[in-house]
Amino acid sequence: MKWYEDILTDEDIIISSRVRLARNIRKYPFAVKMNKNQAEAVLNDIKDSVLNERTPLGSRFKFYNMAETEENLKLDLMARHLISPDLVKTKRESGALVMDDESISIMINEEDHIRIQTFAAGDNIEKAYDLADKIDNIMEETLDYAFDEKYGFITSCPTNFGTGLRVSYMMHLPCLERTGNIKQIINAVSKYGITVRGIYGEGTEASGSIYQISNQVTLGKSEKETLELLKNVGNIVKEQEMKMREALIVKDRIAFADRIYRSYGILVNAKRISASEAMDCLSDVRLGYISGVLEKKRPLFPINSIIISSQPAVLQMRAGSKLSPEKRDAMRAAYINKMFEN
C-alpha cells in the first residue's frame, strides 16, 4: 500500500503531513556549481549510503537516474510528489531514491545534494518527521554533511540554512476558497512565517482546493519549534475552514448538498472528464464525506489517491503510450467511474 492509499487521507481537512530536509556533502561544491564528474560522484555516494545492507530499509528503495529516465515516468513521479518540477527539468546528473510505499523519496542533486522528503497520511507531522530523521541518521553514518556550528546545515540557498527543515500540511480548504476568505488566511499566516502554496509546491496553482501550508524560516528555530509552529497554524486554518463550512451550510443547506451530489453524479457517470473538472468534483465529494452531507458509498481508494492517479502524467504512464487529450479524458473518466462503483 502506498502512504496515500491510507484511508486517513480522506478523513480530515489536513490530508497529509510532509517533511523535507535539505542536506549537502561537505567535500563537493553545491549542485549548481558541480562539474559532471562531481555530480556523478555525489550520485554514487548517496546511492551507496542508502542502498546498503546496514539497515533493513536499504532494500526497500529504488533508484532512478534522471538522465536514464524517460520523460513520461519523470512526470509520473512528479505527479506522485516524489520528485519536484525542477528535477524533471534539470540537465544536471541527478536522481531519486524512492521507498516502496512512496513515504520517503530522496532527490539527489536538485537544489541541494540531498533533499529528503517524507509523507504521512492525515495530521501526522511527527510520523513524517521521525521517518525523515531516521533516513537522515542512516545517511549521516557514511556522509559528511556540510554543517556549521553557528548556521547549522549549510544549503545552496540561504533560506534553508539552519535545520534545512521544511514541514508542511496538505490541506483541503474548499469553503475558505469558495467564500474568498483564503486570501485573508494566506495574508494572516505569513505573519507567523508560514506560506501557502499550490498542490505541487512553489509557483504552482491550488487545484481541487488543496493547499500546501509550510514554514518559511529554518534558521534560529529548532526542529521542535518548527513542528509546533506548523501544528498551531495548521489547526487555526482548519478551524477557519470548519467555520466557513458551517456558515455555508447554515446559509443554504440544499445548495450546499446540491453541488456535492451533482459532482458525485458526474464522477460516477461521466464518460470523459478533464483533470481540472475531476479535481473540482473530487474536492466537492471529499467535502461531502467529511461534512456528512454526502450519504453515498465511499470510493475504492481515498480521494487523495484518486486525485494522484487522475493526473495526466500518471494516466499516460498507465496507458504506456502517448494519449490524445480526449483519450486521456475518457481514460480518466473510466478510472474514476470504476473507483466509485465498488
Added chain:
Amino acid sequence: MKWYEDILTDEDIIISSRVRLARNIRKYPFAVKMNKNQAEAVLNDIKDSVLNERTPLGSRFKFYNMAETEENLKLDLMARHLISPDLVKTKRESGALVMDDESISIMINEEDHIRIQTFAAGDNIEKAYDLADKIDNIMEETLDYAFDEKYGFITSCPTNFGTGLRVSYMMHLPCLERTGNIKQIINAVSKYGITVRGIYGEGTEASGSIYQISNQVTLGKSEKETLELLKNVGNIVKEQEMKMREALIVKDRIAFADRIYRSYGILVNAKRISASEAMDCLSDVRLGYISGVLEKKRPLFPINSIIISSQPAVLQMRAGSKLSPEKRDAMRAAYINKMFEN
C-alpha cells in the same frame, strides 16, 4: 393508470398520438359571441350529454367548471394537456370533462363549444381517433351539431371547417434539434400542410426537444386522409431523427454517451433542479434509453410522465400551497431522484 404512464411513451421517437375534434351546437352562437345564459346552457347541455347513464363511459368523467376551479388546479390541468392555455385565461363560462385515465378531455366553450381531445401512448393515432370518434358519437346522440353539407362541421375559426379534426404526434427530436436540422424539417413538412409546434401547442416553445407535429388543413380532406398524412410525415421525421442520431454516434460515441450519462447523474443526484434543466436532462436520458447507450435502470414511471409531473403547476398542486421557486426546484429534484431510485 393514466395514459402517459404507459411504458409505450418511453419506447419510441413518437411519444404519443393525439386527436382533437372541434364541434359546435347549432342552436347557440359561437363561444366568443354568447351571453352568460347561453354559455351556461351550452355547459349544461354538454355535461348532460356526457355524464349520463346511457353508456358506461359517462361515469368515468369528472366535470370542472372553470369559474369554480382555482388557478393552481387550472395550471395543473394545463400541464397535463387536459385544458389549453386559452381555457385557463378565458373569463367566459367554460369547463372541462376529463376521463379518469386522462385519455379523453372535452373542453367546453373554449374557441368552440366542444373540443374533444384524446391521447394514446406511442405511435397509435388510430387508437386516439377511435376514442375521439366514440365520444363524438355519444354526444351526437343528444346534441345537434352545426354541420353543413358543403363545408362539413362549422367551427368558430374557418381553419377548422370540414372534419374539425386535428391529429398530432408528440415527437422527441433531440438529435434533429442538436444538429440544427429541425429548422429544415419544419420548413419541409409545412409543404405537406403539417405544422411543428412546441410541447404546449400553438405559440409555445419546444422544451426537452419535444415537438408537436400536426395537420393544418381540415377542409376537403377526409378523416382517413388526415390520419394517413400524419402517419406518413411523422414517420419521415422519425427516420430523419434516427439518421441524425446515428451520425452523432458515429462522429463521437464517447461524447454522445458522456452527455447522456452526465444528465442521468444530475437527475439521480441533484438536490435542486429547474424545470428547464430537468426537461433537458430527461430528454438526454430518454435518448440514452432509446438508443441503447444508457445502461442504467429505467425510472419508476415513463419519462414522459415524469416530465408532466415535474411541471411547476403540477408540483404546486402536489404541495397544496404556494411554493417559492427554490422550494419548487428542491421538490422537483426530490421527486425525480425518487423516480430513478426504484
